[in-house]
Amino acid sequence: MPQNPEKIQDHVELFHQPEYKELFERKREFEKGHSQEEIDRVAEWTKSWEYREKNFARETLTVNPAKGCQPLGAIYAAAGFEGTLPFVQGSQGCVAYFRTHLTRHFKEPFSAVSSSMTEDAAVFGGLNNMIDGLTNAYSLYKPKMIAVSTTCMAEVIGDDLGAFIGNAKNAGAIPEDFPVPFAHTPSFVGSHITGYDNMLKSILANLSEGKKGKSNGKINLIPGFDTYVGNLREIKRIAELMGVDYTLLADNSDYVDSPNDGHFNMYQKGTKLEDAADACNAKATISLQKHSTLKTCDFINKTWKQEVTLSSPWGIRGTDEFLMQLSELSGKPIPAELEEERGRAVDAMTDSHAWLHGKRFAIYGDPDLVYGVTSFLMELGAEPVHILVHNSSKEFEKDMQGLLDSTEYGKGGTIWGGKDLWHMRSLLFTEPVDFMIGNSYGKYLERDTKIPLIRIGYPIMDRHNLHRYSTIGYQGTINLLTWVVNAIFEEIDRNTNIPSKTDISFDLIR
Incomplete structure (x- = not known):
């Protein structure tokens, strides 16, 4: 029967329909899964200190890493320059992931092309893919610059980007003087911030070569x-x-x-x-x-x-x-305008600090974001407990420890470098906090532990428009303060919503 487009079910409701419930039940029976009682028993055990010790003892398994891979950061850096087309030497599937990940966060189309490497390129190398890809990209999309990065496949087989680009220019794929900065960005080391750094350095080195002269004063x-x-x-x-x-x-x-002005x-x-x-x-x-x-x-x-x-x-x-x-x-x-903004931010913090002073929190994300948010919250007297950074480094951990040691509010904080969100789950169950801060992937931790999540970081896929706000400067300070303190109020309201039982006082003003 033809579908009625006005009655198409959202996936949230779709999988609650009787036919899907029956399908899931049959699947469980076919797989001869454990009883619900056993599932509940094991689930409860995973909240214990005993399980936490086993969880932290694992060495070769990562569960839900709080990071992306290098090429994602590389194409994001490239998109920051006029007329630049990000080009990835690798498979279509990898590049589709990078584009989709950024598009889902920004709700904006993100353009990047691939050399479409497949099995034959994995055996014989990706030179022909590079030449054909640069030819097509240059003629179809007419960029002012093409910025090339790599995926795991190109790195494992050892593609030499510098030589390949030179061969492509010799073959007439692109003009000899056309800028094609490149960065080797293997996904199996580093993270998206490493890829960002590698690509930014390459672009600046490529464009500035031979341009050194007198100071422009900027x-x-x-x-x-x-x-x-x-x-x-x-x-x-x-x-x-x-x-x-x-x-x-x-x-x-x-x-x-x-802007959506009707023109692409x-x-x-x-x-x-x-x-x-x-x-x-x-x-x-x-x-x-x-x-x-x-x-x-x-x-x-x-x-x-x-x-x-x-x-x-x-x-x-x-x-x-x-x-x-x-x-x-x-x-x-x-x-004076910035001094006035500072005064308003200080006033806002004065209004709200009593609700955040002494609150214990967990945080995860990229090193610079975690450092900045933690610094801000400690200004309000909030106390970091679990600081988890998957793409950590010894230098970051030294900087972070210095920040924690700079105030009494940081003395209870522990830095968990290289750990993932399944480690965070154990931390939250064994040493609970008042709230946690991180990206959208923390929503499952929130559901499991009942600890409220305040979405700050990347990616945020299940809320709209947060990326359009500032989080730095005095105005950004007020935005951060608003998100955090109002999340505290929402949690208080959730815990005081049963008439005559939990709402023992009429509290409308806070």
Whole structure:
């Protein structure tokens, strides 16, 4: 029978229909699964300290890692430059994952092409795929630059991107002077922030080659792997308020948040290629994410001979430090408008701090985000307990421990580097907290442990528009405060919603 399009069931309701319930029951019988009593017994045991010890003893299995792979970060960095087409030397399936992952977070189409490597390329190498892919990409999509990264397949067989691109130019696939920066980004090491760093360094090195000259007096600002569009716009707003002449490197704010004006534009603004090329002549560079720009900052310092400073403008203290750095490097004063914004942020924190002071929290995500959010929450007297960073490093853990040691509120915090969200589950059951912070994958932890999740980080796929807000600067401070304190209130309301039993007082004002 033909389907009525007005009665098509959403998947949430669809799988509750009688035929699906019957199907699931038959599947359980066919698989001769354990009884519900045994399932419940084992599930309860997994909440114990005994199971936690076994869980943390595993070495060769990862369950729900809190990270993505290198090429995802590489294509995100590439999309921050004018007219740039991300090109991945690998299979179509891998690239479809990267595009889909970013599209589901931003609710925006994300363009990236693949060399479509298959079994024959795995045996004989991907040179022909590279030549054909660059030819088609250049002629069909007419980019100003193509940024090439790799997947596991290309890395395992040892494809030499530099040689391949040179051969493609010799074969006439693309013009000899056409910019094709490349980065080797194997998914089996590092994470998406490593891929971001590798690609950003490659793009800047490619564009600036031979361009070193006299200083242009500008300040380079690097956002890092930041998926909050509002943050990139906040950085530009602050610099413009201060009258700073700047270049924002890898500006993908319009690419992943473009207006719906009835016209498709494959390349939405981004850092101009000539500005990126001239970045080598800037007065100084400020990176707003240390751990996602390590190689890039080292390159800028050693090759461009430029002063590089690091800043984490989260909360009041972090934003104060960033503005003072920017003022010192540029010679521009901090305007009264920003001082007023600071006062409003402090006032908001004063209003809300009593509800957050002493609250225990868990957090997971990328190193720079975890550091920034934890710093902000400790300003309010909240106490970190579990700090889980899958794509951790010794340098990050040293920085994080220094932050924890800087205040009495951090003394109970433990850093869990290299651990995954199944480890976090054991931590939450054995040492519960008041709330946790992380991306959408934590919703299953929330359902299991009944600990409220506040969605901050990447990816956020099950809520809309959060990526459009800022989380840094004084305005970002108010946004973060609003999300966290209102989540606390919502949890209080959930726990006091039974008349005459849990709502023993009429509490309308908080």
